Amino acid sequence: MSDKFSAQIIVLTLFIILGMVLAGCADAAVSPTSLPQTVTFTLPLTPTPTPQPTHTPTPTATVTPLPKTQLCSPLEGVALAELPQILSNPFQPPRPGYDDGHHGADFAYYRFKDRTGIAGLPIHSVMDGRVAAVSDLRLPYGYLIIIETPLEALPPQWLTQIQLPQAEPTVPPAPAMTCPEPPAIQYDSSRRSLYLLYAHMQESPGLQVGQTVKCGQPIGLVGTTGESVQEHLHLETRIGPSGIQFNESMGFYGSQRNDSEAGLYCLWRVSGLFQMMNPLDLLTIQP
Numbered sequence: 544m545s546d547k548f549s550a551q552i553i554v555l556t557l558f559i560i561l562g563m564v565l566a567g568c569a570d571a572a573v574s575p576t577s578l579p580q581t582v583t584f585t586l587p588l589t590p591t592p593t594p595q596p597t598h599t600p601t602p603t604a605t606v607t608p609l610p611k612t613q614l615c616s617p618l619e620g621v622a623l624a625e626l627p628q629i630l631s632n633p634f635q636p637p638r639p640g641y642d643d644g645h646h647g648a649d650f651a652y653y654r655f656k657d658r659t660g661i662a663g664l665p666i667h668s669v670m671d672g673r674v675a676a677v678s679d680l681r682l683p684y685g686y687l688i689i690i691e692t693p694l695e696a697l698p699p700q701w702l703t704q705i706q707l708p709q710a711e712p713t714v715p716p717a718p719a720m721t722c723p724e725p726p727a728i729q730y731d732s733s734r735r736s737l738y739l740l741y742a743h744m745q746e747s748p749g750l751q752v753g754q755t756v757k758c759g760q761p762i763g764l765v766g767t768t769g770e771s772v773q774e775h776l777h778l779e780t781r782i783g784p785s786g787i788q789f790n791e792s793m794g795f796y797g798s799q800r801n802d803s804e805a806g807l808y809c810l811w812r813v814s815g816l817f818q819m820m821n822p823l824d825l826l827t828i829q830p
């Protein structure tokens with residue numbers, strides 16, 4: 544009997560403790576009314592100050608803008624404005640994918656001011672840039688140099704004067720043209736550059752791929768190497784993805800060239816990776 548009483552006492556005590564625990568839990572728990580009260584009173588009474596715009600420019604220290612280039616005549620002693628007077632063969636765009644037309648502009652003279660004959664006249668870089676290709680004696684270009692200038696280095700007012708060709712999908716070469724695979728080359732397709740090719744030079748330029756050149760810097764001498772019947776400067780202007788460097792010569796005709804040199808020629812001339820423009824459109828802008 545006393546055991547039964549004890550058990551009742553224990554059960555009763557447990558109920559009391561359970562009741563106290565539940566009451567404590569209820570106090571600790573978030574009641575449905577306490578949360579809105581806290582929120583609605585706190586916010587209006589202590590308003591958070593509105594952050595003031597600081598107008599601090601976002602740091603862009605990682606991007607260094609390129610210095611803008613100047614424009615220089617490609618021929619010593621001939622002013623930019625005088626170049627149309629000595630144009631001996633104008634630019635004639637080819638059919639897409641074909642290797643016809645005239646991809647550049649030729650400059651030559653027998654007599655200009657007090658100078659007789661253009662042979663050996665120093666050729667100057669038209670802009671600041673970096674050597675993208677140097678070629679040994681190959682057909683059709685003879686000794687050549689290609690110099691790259693990123694479009695970001697062009698003064699903005701130039702871009703409003705010249706109609707830059709748009710990047711276009713690669714055009715397969717005409718079937719009659721047997722183009723070997725070019726060697727693998729790397730480039731940055733997010734940026735575009737002007738590539739200027741100077742051809743038929745008298746001798747190999749004493750410059751290496753990757754070297755920087757300044758506007759007006761001598762880069763070679765007028766000659767008649769390659770497929771050429773008289774001394775002249777053949778100048779080509781193309782736009783293409785930035786960073787391209789040819790580490791081999793470029794040639795297509797004749798027996799000296801190998802397959803990768805012919806592949807580079809096709810890449811330059813007919814692949815569509817580069818878009819050509821009339822060199823005079825660049826040379827006659829008002830800087």
Ligand SMILES: [Zn+2]
Nearest residue numbers: 647648649777
């Ligand atoms: Zn030409």
